[in-house]
Amino acid sequence: MSIGQRSTPSDSLYTDDYKEASYWLEDVLDFTVPNAVLPVSADVVVIGSGYTGLHAAIQTAAAGRATVIIDSGEVGQGCSSRNGGQIDTSIKPSVQQLARKLGLIKAKAIRQEGINALKWIEEYVKDETIDCHFERNGLYHAAHTPLHYEQMSRDAEQLNREEGFEEAYSVPRSDQRTELGSDAYYGGVVFPKHAAIHAAKYHQGLVKKALNLGVSFVPHCPANSIIRHNKTGDGQFSIQTAKGTIQARNVMIATNGYTTNLTPWFQQRVIPIGSYVIATEALPTELMNELFPSHRVASDSCKVIYYYRASPDRKRILFGGRVSANETNPLVSGPRLHHQMCRIFPQLRDTRISHSWTGTVAYTFDEMPHTGVHNGLHYAMGFCGSGVSMSSYLGMRAGQKIVGNVEGITPLDNLPFPTKPLYTGKPWFLPAAVSYYAWKDKIEYTRAARKYP
Numbered sequence: 001m002s003i004g005q006r007s008t009p010s011d012s013l014y015t016d017d018y019k020e021a022s023y024w025l026e027d028v029l030d031f032t033v034p035n036a037v038l039p040v041s042a043d044v045v046v047i048g049s050g051y052t053g054l055h056a057a058i059q060t061a062a063a064g065r066a067t068v069i070i071d072s073g074e075v076g077q078g079c080s081s082r083n084g085g086q087i088d089t090s091i092k093p094s095v096q097q098l099a100r101k102l103g104l105i106k107a108k109a110i111r112q113e114g115i116n117a118l119k120w121i122e123e124y125v126k127d128e129t130i131d132c133h134f135e136r137n138g139l140y141h142a143a144h145t146p147l148h149y150e151q152m153s154r155d156a157e158q159l160n161r162e163e164g165f166e167e168a169y170s171v172p173r174s175d176q177r178t179e180l181g182s183d184a185y186y187g188g189v190v191f192p193k194h195a196a197i198h199a200a201k202y203h204q205g206l207v208k209k210a211l212n213l214g215v216s217f218v219p220h221c222p223a224n225s226i227i228r229h230n231k232t233g234d235g236q237f238s239i240q241t242a243k244g245t246i247q248a249r250n251v252m253i254a255t256n257g258y259t260t261n262l263t264p265w266f267q268q269r270v271i272p273i274g275s276y277v278i279a280t281e282a283l284p285t286e287l288m289n290e291l292f293p294s295h296r297v298a299s300d301s302c303k304v305i306y307y308y309r310a311s312p313d314r315k316r317i318l319f320g321g322r323v324s325a326n327e328t329n330p331l332v333s334g335p336r337l338h339h340q341m342c343r344i345f346p347q348l349r350d351t352r353i354s355h356s357w358t359g360t361v362a363y364t365f366d367e368m369p370h371t372g373v374h375n376g377l378h379y380a381m382g383f384c385g386s387g388v389s390m391s392s393y394l395g396m397r398a399g400q401k402i403v404g405n406v407e408g409i410t411p412l413d414n415l416p417f418p419t420k421p422l423y424t425g426k427p428w429f430l431p432a433a434v435s436y437y438a439w440k441d442k443i444e445y446t447r448a449a450r451k452y453p
C-alpha cells in the first residue's frame with residue numbers, strides 16, 4: 001500500500017517529514033500486493049480487503065475454493081491498516097444487558113465468544129508466525145473522575161466473579177504512576193489479558209497468507225451492484241464492479257464502516273463514525289519509560305474515549321480519539337488530539353506530530369458485532385471500534401460457514417440486527433451526540449480536577 005500524500009504545514013507542531021497517513025504504513029512499504037485482473041467467475045467473491053475479508057478468504061481458499069477479494073481502493077485501505085492496535089474482548093454489553101434481551105445462556109455464550117476471539121488471534125499469529133508485534137501486556141483503563149474509578153472497580157470485580165477470565169484489578173490514584181506517567185486520572189483498572197498488535201504488519205501478514213493460498217486481489221474495484229439469480233441454497237451472484245462483472249457462488253460482505261448503498265440493508269444497520277489518531281516524533285527512552293512504565297496500552301473512561309499506547313519499538317506515542325462533532329480531516333484533528341494528549345501528559349507540550357490520520361469504524365444500534373447470512377450474502381461487520389480480534393475471528397468463522405464447515409457456527413450468528421426508523425446510513429444525529437458527550441466529559445474532568453487537584 002502506498003503512503004498518503006505529504007502535507008507541509010508550517011506550524012512547529014509538526015515534524016519536517018509529517019505525513020497525513022497511518023504511522024503503521026511506514027513499516028510495510030517494502031511490500032506491494034500483486035494486482036490481479038478481475039476474472040469472469042470465482043467460487044467466492046469477498047468485498048472488502050480488511051481483516052474480515054482476508055480471514056474469510058483464507059478459509060475459503062484453504063478449502064479449495066477459487067477466491068477473489070475486491071476493494072474500492074488499495075488493499076487494506078480501511079480500518080485494518082489504521083487502527084490503534086489495541087485488542088480487547090470486543091463485546092461491549094455486559095452479561096446482564098445481553099441476558100435481558102437474549103436470555104442468560106445466550107448472553108454468556110456471546111460474552112465467551114469475545115474471549116475466544118482474543119485467545120484465537122493470539123494463537124493464529126503465533127501458529128502462522130506473523131511478525132506483527134503481538135504482545136499481551138494488558139490495558140490500563142483510566143478513570144477520568146473519582147466516581148468513575150469507584151464504578152469501574154466494582155464492575156471489574158463483578159466481571160472477574162462472573163466470567164473468570166479477565167483477572168482485572170484496580171490501581172488507585174496514589175499508585176497510578178506505575179501504569180501511566182499522568183496525574184490527569186483518578187486511578188484505573190488493569191486488564192492484564194488485553195493485547196496489542198502492529199495493525200499494518202498484521203494485515204500484511206494476512207495478505208501474504210492469502211496470496212500463498214491462491215487468493216486473487218483486485219484493488220480499485222468497487223462493487224456497484226449485486227444481483228442474486230438463484231434464491232435457494234448457494235446463490236448464483238453477478239457482481240458488477242468498476243472493472244467488469246464477476247459471477248460467484250458465494251459473496252462475503254466485509255465492508256464494515258465503509259458499507260455503502262451497494263448493500264442498503266447493511267447500510268441501514270451500521271453507523272459510520274470517524275476515529276482520529278496521531279503519532280508523535282521519536283521521544284527519549286527515559287520519557288517513554290516515565291509515560292508508559294508498564295508498556296500497557298491505555299484508554300480512559302470518557303464517553304468520547306481517548307485511546308493511546310507506545311509504538312511497538314517504544315519510541316513514539318500513538319494517541320487516538322474523536323475530537324470533532326462533525327467528520328473532519330487529519331490537519332484539523334491533529335492539533336486537537338495533540339491538545340488532549342498534553343492535557344493528559346503535560347510532559348509532551350513541545351512534542352511534535354509526525355503522522356495524523358483518520359478511519360471509519362462501524363457502530364451498531366445495539367453496540368454488538370453482527371454476522372450471518374442475509375439474502376444469501378454472508379457478512380460480518382459492526383465491530384463498534386473494537387474489531388481487531390473480532391473482525392478477524394468472525395471473518396474466519398464466516399469463511400468456514402461458506403465452505404460448509406460447522407465450526408463456523410457462532411453464538412453471534414444471525415442475531416437481530418437492529419436499525420432505526422428513517423435511518424439510511426447517514427448518522428445525522430452524531431454531531432449532536434458527540435458534542436453533548438464531549439461537553440459532559442469535559443465538565444466532569446474539569447470539576448474533578450478542581451476538587452481533587
Ligand SMILES: Cc1cc2nc3c(=O)[nH]c(=O)nc-3n(C[C@H](O)[C@H](O)[C@H](O)COP(=O)(O)OP(=O)(O)OC[C@H]3O[C@@H](n4cnc5c(N)ncnc54)[C@H](O)[C@@H]3O)c2cc1C
Pocket residue numbers: 047048049050051052053070071072073075076077078079080081082083084085086087088221222223224254255256257258259260262275276277307320358359360361380381383384385386387388389391
Ligand atoms: C482510527 C481507528 C482506530 C481503531 N482502533 C482500534 C483498536 O485499537 N482496537 C480494535 O480492536 N479496533 C480498532 N479499530 C477498529 C478496527 O480497525 C476494525 O473493526 C477492523 O479493522 C474492521 O476490519 P474490516 O475488515 O471489517 O473493515 P475494514 O478494514 O475497514 O475494510 C473494509 C473494506 O471494505 C472496502 N469496501 C467498502 N465498500 C466496498 C465496495 N462497494 N466494493 C469494494 N470494496 C469496498 C473498503 O474500501 C475497505 O477497504 C479502529 C478503527 C479506526 C478507524
